[in-house]
Amino acid sequence: MDAAIGFREVLTDSFDLPLGCALAFRLFTARGERLWVSGWQPAFFADGADDTSVGTVFQTRDAAGRATTWVVVDAHPPLEIRYARVADSLTSGTVHVTLAERVTGCTVTVTYDLTATSREGARTLERFADEYPEFLAAWRDDIVEFLEREPNALAVAAR
Secondary structure: OOOOOOOEEEEEEEEEEOOOHHHHHHHHOOOHHHHOOOOOOOEEOOOOOOOOOOOOEEEEEOOOOOEEEEEEEEEEOOOEEEEEEEEOOOEEEEEEEEEEEEOOEEEEEEEEEEEEOOHHHHHHHHHHHHHHHHHHHHHHHHHHHHHHHOOOHHHHHHO
16 A cells, blocks of 8 residues: 555644533534535535434535535534544544633634545645644634624524
């Protein structure tokens, strides 16, 4: 097997949000990410799927139209959710999001554990690893911008 295939990265970083875990958790579900991720359009394979239920499967597409298939493999709302993800011909692995209460909100920790499944995937994963701190900083910035633009959206969605 090519040495590039099988290249693995485990990437972890954290950021703080001005929300408690109960509200912030929704932002890291398949449907919740639509609120703040431009172009995020999860397609569910089962009608009416609960996007926090273990075994739920959905798919997203990147700007080039390549599919990534996601499976909820563990969930303990509002403190954590873990997904398995397979990005066609690029990478496979897990994404684990944990939330911890703070006095003024919560700390979100995101771990990507990915393995390249092709040479292109190895190059993609290497770039992703290099840019991971900026990637998560952009998550934080996008979420804060969403909260400023739509301050009541999560409270309404939680009802």
